[in-house]
Amino acid sequence: xxxTYHSTLTFQxxxxxxxxxxxxxxxxxxxxxxxxxxxxxxxxxGSTGSIITxxxxxxxxxxxxxxxxxxxPVEAVYEHHLRWQDGNGHSHIRASIVGPxxxxxxxxxxxxxxxxxxxxxVDFDNRSRSRKVEVMxxxx
Amino acid sequence: xxxTYHSTLTFQxxxxxxxxxxxxxxxxxxxxxxxxxxxxxxxxxGSTGSIITxxxxxxxxxxxxxxxxxxxPVEAVYEHHLRWQDGNGHSHIRASIVGPxxxxxxxxxxxxxxxxxxxxxVDFDNRSRSRKVEVMxxxx
Amino acid sequence: xxxTYHSTLTFQxxxxxxxxxxxxxxxxxxxxxxxxxxxxxxxxxGSTGSIITxxxxxxxxxxxxxxxxxxxPVEAVYEHHLRWQDGNGHSHIRASIVGPxxxxxxxxxxxxxxxxxxxxxVDFDNRSRSRKVEVMxxxx
Numbered sequence: 001x002x003x004t005y006h007s008t009l010t011f012q013x014x015x016x017x018x019x020x021x022x023x024x025x026x027x028x029x030x031x032x033x034x035x036x037x038x039x040x041x042x043x044x045x046g047s048t049g050s051i052i053t054x055x056x057x058x059x060x061x062x063x064x065x066x067x068x069x070x071x072x073p074v075e076a077v078y079e080h081h082l083r084w085q086d087g088n089g090h091s092h093i094r095a096s097i098v099g100p101x102x103x104x105x106x107x108x109x110x111x112x113x114x115x116x117x118x119x120x121x122v123d124f125d126n127r128s129r130s131r132k133v134e135v136m137x138x139x140x
Numbered sequence: 141x142x143x144t145y146h147s148t149l150t151f152q153x154x155x156x157x158x159x160x161x162x163x164x165x166x167x168x169x170x171x172x173x174x175x176x177x178x179x180x181x182x183x184x185x186g187s188t189g190s191i192i193t194x195x196x197x198x199x200x201x202x203x204x205x206x207x208x209x210x211x212x213p214v215e216a217v218y219e220h221h222l223r224w225q226d227g228n229g230h231s232h233i234r235a236s237i238v239g240p241x242x243x244x245x246x247x248x249x250x251x252x253x254x255x256x257x258x259x260x261x262v263d264f265d266n267r268s269r270s271r272k273v274e275v276m277x278x279x280x
Numbered sequence: 281x282x283x284t285y286h287s288t289l290t291f292q293x294x295x296x297x298x299x300x301x302x303x304x305x306x307x308x309x310x311x312x313x314x315x316x317x318x319x320x321x322x323x324x325x326g327s328t329g330s331i332i333t334x335x336x337x338x339x340x341x342x343x344x345x346x347x348x349x350x351x352x353p354v355e356a357v358y359e360h361h362l363r364w365q366d367g368n369g370h371s372h373i374r375a376s377i378v379g380p381x382x383x384x385x386x387x388x389x390x391x392x393x394x395x396x397x398x399x400x401x402v403d404f405d406n407r408s409r410s411r412k413v414e415v416m417x418x419x420x
Contacts, residue, residue: 063373117327117380
């Protein structure tokens with residue numbers, strides 16, 4: 001029987017490319033739904049965070065911010081900052097390019113992730129924040 | 141009662157990172173569907189445009205194109221151009237990286253966007269064009 | 281009548297930005313499902329590959345890897361490599377930024393792709409691999 005199932009995750013982040021592994025929280029939502037097969041959309045509410053998949057290990061936690069520096073350096077001139085003085089122009093740009101949303105299938109109540117592939121929230125903002133991630137399943 | 145709901149948006153764009161805020165159009169599709177909960181996929185038809193979320197304000201409308209210049213400069217040498225002479229190699233590369241598709245949840249007939257998070261179409265092409273965006277909802 | 285339909289694609293890739301056009305395979309899954317309208321999620325299992333849309337032609341097959349070199353150069357220093365000695369730090373970073381997942385609508389049993397817009401798997405790893413892509417449809 002097809003349906004939707006919704007859950008909101010909330011947590012604290014530290015800013016500056018802080019990455020939070022939310023794989024087990026998303027897996028819990030899939031189990032709680034009772035669905036066997038379907039898709040799971042994980043969505044960052046707000047314009048300075050992203051949802052990615054990554055091998056969540058110490059090395060890449062350092063390498064990913066380096067790549068973000070090439071893409072949108074903290075010290076570049078941002079019109080956003082000149083207008084609003086909030087110092088987070090780079091945060092918005094990074095979040096728009098990487099994207100706020102991940103959709104992954106689940107089969108037999110398991111997300112189809114690889115063994116070394118985790119779901120992570122990335123906080124691109126320049127300060128600690130309280131974050132909200134919406135998880136919506138469509139399945140049966 | 142689960143179902144799908146489909147609508148096509150069409151509009152004119154100016155090329156060269158022109159960004160169009162389509163949030164209210166997408167919200168209208170969600171309302172028209174009569175669904176309360178589900179997911180909404182917004183898809184750019186064509187290989188030189190993208191769908192992003194961004195705080196749609198004057199500063200970032202200038203900063204985003206700057207970041208695209210770092211990613212795929214207009215003046216770089218593109219094999220695509222050498223073969224087809226259409227001058228839009230950078231457009232294709234930008235669109236492939238940023239991506240053609242956004243999937244966002246809706247809850248109680250509202251997209252779960254943040255207050256300063258809009259849905260925008262970005263035209264990466266190098267000329268004015270007529271654009272088509274497909275919106276498909278799955279919900280109940 | 282709403283439902284889900286699942287299929288797994290498997291194929292061999294060559295690494296180093298090898299791109300495989302999987303459009304016709306994904307179209308076959310849509311036809312096999314019997315659904316008329318819905319959405320199709322194409323998901324790369326593993327953390328060194330991505331799903332993109334692109335005009336699949338010889339020029340861009342050379343231009344896309346060039347852009348990836350700007351984003352995450354092969355020869356940069358990666359902490360991932362310093363820890364695991366597998367030489368594929370750049371592969372992980374590229375895959376996380378470009379993303380593992382594509383969701384596209386289908387209408388009247390046809391994906392809503394543009395004429396010059398194909399679905400491609402990109403192998404960012406540094407060696408030949410056997411790859412698995414999960415396709416999940418939700419539709420009616």
